Amino acid sequence: MELVEEILAKELSNAFKKSGYNEDVNVQICSLENLGDYQCCEPLMLAKKYHKSPMQIANDVLSNLGKVELIANASVAAPGYINIFLDNFELAKYLVKYLKHVDEIVKKHGEKKNVIVDYGGANVAKPLHVGHLRTAIIGESIKRLCSYLGDNTLGDVHLGDWGLQMGMVITEIKRMQPNLVYFDEHYKGKYPDFSPVTLDELSILYPKASARAKSDENAMEEAKQATFELQHGRRGYLALWKNILELSKKDLKKNYDNLNVSFDLWLGESDSRKYYEEVVEYTKNSGYAKLSQGAWIVDVSEEGDKKEVPPFILLKSDGSVLYSTTDLATIVQRERENNVDKIIYVVDNRQEMHFTQVFRCVNKIKILKKPIELCFVGFGTMNGKDGKPYKTRDGGVMQLSVLIQDVKTKALEKLKLSKQEDLLLNDEMENIANVIALAALKFADLSIYRTKDYIFDVDKFTSFEGKTGPYILYTVTRAKSILNKVKDFSSNVDFEIFGEDRKLALILIQFHKEIVLAYKSLSPNLICDYVYKLANAFNSFYAKSSIIYEQDTKIKSSKIELTKLTLEVIEKCLKLLAIKSLDRM
Ligand code: ARG
Numbered sequence: 001m002e003l004v005e006e007i008l009a010k011e012l013s014n015a016f017k018k019s020g021y022n023e024d025v026n027v028q029i030c031s032l033e034n035l036g037d038y039q040c041c042e043p044l045m046l047a048k049k050y051h052k053s054p055m056q057i058a059n060d061v062l063s064n065l066g067k068v069e070l071i072a073n074a075s076v077a078a079p080g081y082i083n084i085f086l087d088n089f090e091l092a093k094y095l096v097k098y099l100k101h102v103d104e105i106v107k108k109h110g111e112k113k114n115v116i117v118d119y120g121g122a123n124v125a126k127p128l129h130v131g132h133l134r135t136a137i138i139g140e141s142i143k144r145l146c147s148y149l150g151d152n153t154l155g156d157v158h159l160g161d162w163g164l165q166m167g168m169v170i171t172e173i174k175r176m177q178p179n180l181v182y183f184d185e186h187y188k189g190k191y192p193d194f195s196p197v198t199l200d201e202l203s204i205l206y207p208k209a210s211a212r213a214k215s216d217e218n219a220m221e222e223a224k225q226a227t228f229e230l231q232h233g234r235r236g237y238l239a240l241w242k243n244i245l246e247l248s249k250k251d252l253k254k255n256y257d258n259l260n261v262s263f264d265l266w267l268g269e270s271d272s273r274k275y276y277e278e279v280v281e282y283t284k285n286s287g288y289a290k291l292s293q294g295a296w297i298v299d300v301s302e303e304g305d306k307k308e309v310p311p312f313i314l315l316k317s318d319g320s321v322l323y324s325t326t327d328l329a330t331i332v333q334r335e336r337e338n339n340v341d342k343i344i345y346v347v348d349n350r351q352e353m354h355f356t357q358v359f360r361c362v363n364k365i366k367i368l369k370k371p372i373e374l375c376f377v378g379f380g381t382m383n384g385k386d387g388k389p390y391k392t393r394d395g396g397v398m399q400l401s402v403l404i405q406d407v408k409t410k411a412l413e414k415l416k417l418s419k420q421e422d423l424l425l426n427d428e429m430e431n432i433a434n435v436i437a438l439a440a441l442k443f444a445d446l447s448i449y450r451t452k453d454y455i456f457d458v459d460k461f462t463s464f465e466g467k468t469g470p471y472i473l474y475t476v477t478r479a480k481s482i483l484n485k486v487k488d489f490s491s492n493v494d495f496e497i498f499g500e501d502r503k504l505a506l507i508l509i510q511f512h513k514e515i516v517l518a519y520k521s522l523s524p525n526l527i528c529d530y531v532y533k534l535a536n537a538f539n540s541f542y543a544k545s546s547i548i549y550e551q552d553t554k555i556k557s558s559k560i561e562l563t564k565l566t567l568e569v570i571e572k573c574l575k576l577l578a579i580k581s582l583d584r585m
Contacts, residue, residue: 001097001098001101001105003098003105003512004038004070004086004094004509005026005027005038007068007070008027008038008040008068008070008071008084009024009025009026009027011065011068011071012025012027012040012042012061012065012082013025014064015061015062015064015065015066016042016061018064019057019060019061019063019064020060021046021050021057021060021061023042023046025040025042026040026042027039027040027084028040028041029510030083030084033503035077035081035083036075036083036084036085037084037085037086037506038083038084038086039081039082039083039084040081040082040084041080041081042057043055043057043058043061043080043081043082044079044080044081047080053080054079054080055076055078055079055080057080058076058080058081058082059076061082062074062075062076062082069087069090070086070087070090070091070094071084071085071086071087072085072086072087072088072090073085086502086506088496088497088498088502089496089497091497091502091505091506091509092494092495092496092497092505092558093495094509095497095505095508095509095565096495096561096565098508098509099508099565099568099569102511102512102572103148105512106148106149106511106512106515106516107148107149107150109149109512109516109519109520110146110149110150110151110519111149111151111342112150112151112152113151113152113341113342113373114151114152114338114339114340114341114342115146115151115152115153115154115340115341115342115343115344116153116154116155116156116265116334116338116340116342116343116344117139117142117143117146117153117154117155117156117343117344117346118139118156118158118343118344118345118346118347119135119136119138119139119140119142119143119155119156119157119158119344119345119346119347120132120135120136120139120155120156120157120158120159120256120261120263121135121157121158121159121160121347122157122159122160122252123159123160123161123163123165124159124160124161124165124166124244124245124248124249124268125165125166125169125202125205125206125244125248126160126165126206127203127206127397127399127400128252128255128399128400128401129397129398129399129400130382130389130390130398130400130403130456131348131381131382131389132400133259133382133400133403133441133445134348134379134381134382134445134450135346135347135348135379136256136259136261137259137261137441137442137445137446137578138346138377138379138445138446138450138524139155139261139346140155140259140260140261140262140578141446141524141527141576141577141578142344142346142377142522142524143155144575144576144577144578145515145518145519145522145524145527145576146344146519148515148519148576149515149516149519151342154264154265154338155262155263155264155265156263156264156265156266156267157252157256157263157265157266157267157268158267158268158269158330159245159249159252159266159267159268159269159270160268160269161241161245161248161268161269161270162231162268162269162270162272162273162321162326163227163269163322163323164223164224164227165206165210166226166227166230166241166244167222167223167224167225167226167227167228167230168206168209168210168213168223168226169202169205169206169209169244170223170226170230170237170240170241171209171219171222171223171226172205172206172208172209172212173196173197173205173240174226177196180196180240181236182196182236182237182239182240183236184236185236187235187236191235191236191239191240191243192239192243193243194243194247195243195244195246195247196240196243197244197247198247199247199248199251202244202247202248209223224318224320227320228318228319228320231273231320231321232319245268245270249266253266255400255401258404259438260438260578260579260580261578267330269323269326269327269330270326271330271333272325272326272327272329272330272332272333273326273329274333275329275330275332275333275336276321276325276326276328276329278332279325279328279329279332279367280296280314280315280321280325282365282367283296283298283314283328283361283365283367284296284314286365286366286367288364288365289314289365292311293317294317294318295313295314295315295316295317296313296314296315297311297312297313297314298311298312298314298361298364298365299311299312300312300356300357300360300361300364302360309353309356309357309360310353310357311357312324312328312357312358312360312361313325314328323354324354324357324358324361327354327355327358328358328361328362328367331343331358331362331368331372331374332367332368334372335368335369335372340372341372341373342372342373342374342375343372343373343374343375344375344377344522345374345375345376345377346377346379347376347377347378347379348378348379348381349378349379349380349381349451351378352376352378355374355376356376358374359374359376362374375522377450377522378450378451379450379451380450380451380452380453380454381453382445382453382454382455382456383453383454383455383456384455384456385455385456385457387455390403390456403456404437404438404441406458407437407438407440407441407458407461407462408433408434408437410437410458410459410462411433411434411436411437411440411462411470412429412430412433412437414436414462414463414464414470415429415432415433415436415585416429418464432582432584432585435473435580435582436462436469436470436473436582436585437462438469438579438580439469439470439472439473439579439580440458440461440462440468440469440470441461441469442469442577442578442579443461443467443468443469443472443528443577443579444457444460444461444468444469446524446525446527446528446577447467447525447528447529447532448525449523449525450523450524450525467528467532469579470585471532471535472531472532472535472570472574472579473579473581473582473585474585475535475538475539475570476567476570476571476574476581476582477582477583477584477585478539478542479538479563479566479567479570480567480583480584481584482542482547482548482560482563483560483563483564483567485548486547486548486556486560489556489557489560491553491554491556491557493553493554493557495557495558495561496554496558497558497562498554498555498558500541500544501541501545501558501559501562503537503540503541504534504537504538504541504562504566505562507533507534507537508534508565508566508569510530511530511569511572514526514527514529514530515527515530515576518576524576524577527573527576527577528577530573531570531573531574531577534566534569534570534573535570538563538566538570541559541562541566545559547559547560547563
């Protein structure tokens, strides 16, 4: 279907041509809403070329603009704008048709690529912390956005499961239970199917092992040795590692489920091991790798670098692989297993240099059959009120589950406060508070441009007013409650738009534009901006009208229809943000 902006541009371009200006022009949303709905600024740009004043060009064009159904009024404003108001009746017709086709309209702008979104990035055996919250929230939204635009999208959690922390955990378990079969080098039998430690034990194991390795050189050496042996296929270590991995994965799945975040691929650094031997060999032979103090490195600095870009390290001097090696091999894996065109890495800003090195290395050694678009989508940190990364009261790393619980408690408190009478049962109240809390957290995180840091402010996030998740949910429940109250109302009048209500309609028909912009710049904050604007417009529409008690059938049915359409669009936005909707609150 033809969009309003396309129809207006076409009609105006014809008028420009009829007036002797051979130009194809565009229209924008009018910056001052009392002057018009759309505007054309081209006369200002063409004045020099045609040696005429912008006002004259605009007037010429206006006189050649014939009757256009969609346009109620077109006028010229100094210093040379053409302003256009849409016809309310046509706007209503258009809006209904637009929303019927809006998914296809949006999809037309997609790249239709095979995309992998690499996000989540939890580390096995280490607790999830607030940094993992941001990648999960932003990554999930970006994945949904890409799918919505028609990319063939896969989300991969890319677990940190092959690094030194695994060696640390293995040696720590060995220290506690040295007689387990995993540690017997002569053992030839089958290993147990389950982990020798529980999840709770695991959560204390890693910090303990890490502290020990930091303070004791021998312990560190042992952990490094165990990592090396694990990576080189020592049977017992592999079996133990697998048991821990499964235990950890189960717990992670639960955590991600609670966040309404889900992955198509549960792969990790370790899965690249099928490829990295070949990749390491290839890189060594590429002529670009060289030995430096026993390690294999690739110089990835480039002329004009403003900041020093240190070499990419392929292999450590002790022969073990690193984060860089697994990331390099994973790209090859994704090329072969998923035929990927584009990889989007949603990772903390602080890893930007790592990805610069990886991306440059891939290109330099020419290991790919066809180029893959590699996008680093960095994000800032969630800080405490002191401006430093969010910590617990005693200064430790804040665990995700604790943080979510804090937000939930606050949400429940506010929910109870907002109720004159307690209509909800306790269970339902809990559930609702849960949805509100996650909406609060996610919306706060997503509404800020992702590379920026922000301050964790639970009071602000859970407020039912302002640019918050709860405010959007509140708007949704308000719309639903109105629709519920008028569900028996029926009329067979055609949908029309009356008076001020057009403001809401004009925002609704902008949906595709904002979504496409969000997609092109991988910026979910634009969806937040839009849905907030829409919620505000809906709430002022609501404040000015009495939908339920409206006497005029035509007006009443128009308002009901607008409420339905608004709800539909808000829910589309919430889905893209991976925020659950609510029926009441
Ligand atoms: N596990 C990493 C961390 O916690 C994040 C992984 C990001 N993805 C990647 N392909 N390197 O920092």
